[in-house]
Amino acid sequence: MANPLTFWYKKFKREIYTYYYLLVDPATPAYFKFLPLLVFIAYFLFPFDLLPDFIPFIGYVDDVVFLWVGIIVAMRFIPTDSLERCRRKAEEKISSSYLLEWIFIIWILLSIAIGIGIIILIQSFFF
Numbered sequence: 001m002a003n004p005l006t007f008w009y010k011k012f013k014r015e016i017y018t019y020y021y022l023l024v025d026p027a028t029p030a031y032f033k034f035l036p037l038l039v040f041i042a043y044f045l046f047p048f049d050l051l052p053d054f055i056p057f058i059g060y061v062d063d064v065v066f067l068w069v070g071i072i073v074a075m076r077f078i079p080t081d082s083l084e085r086c087r088r089k090a091e092e093k094i095s096s097s098y099l100l101e102w103i104f105i106i107w108i109l110l111s112i113a114i115g116i117g118i119i120i121l122i123q124s125f126f127f
Helices: 004-024 035-045 058-077 080-096 099-126
Strands: none
Touching: 004 058, 004 080, 035 058
């Protein structure tokens, strides 16, 4: 049985690459290219956040979820032949690239370092 976290991560990674290839594909209608971006901007301009962004790592999870929902909604309306062609390109790219993994690892390590720094700063200030 596969790890569900790994499954969802790989699916998310494939969809990000697929959406990138859809953005640069001239066969994709222009109004479908920017729907997830509009959803994300609408969420970004919303007056309050579901999770505050000042919390390291956790604060950006809701932003990523809304971006992912926008991408999924946009992909429902894109013609299937364009979508399948871009998914094949994404699968080829994923098998040869580990850039997203390194970005994710660096993001986690920086978040941990910032969190530890904040805890040390708070302890030194109050105690």
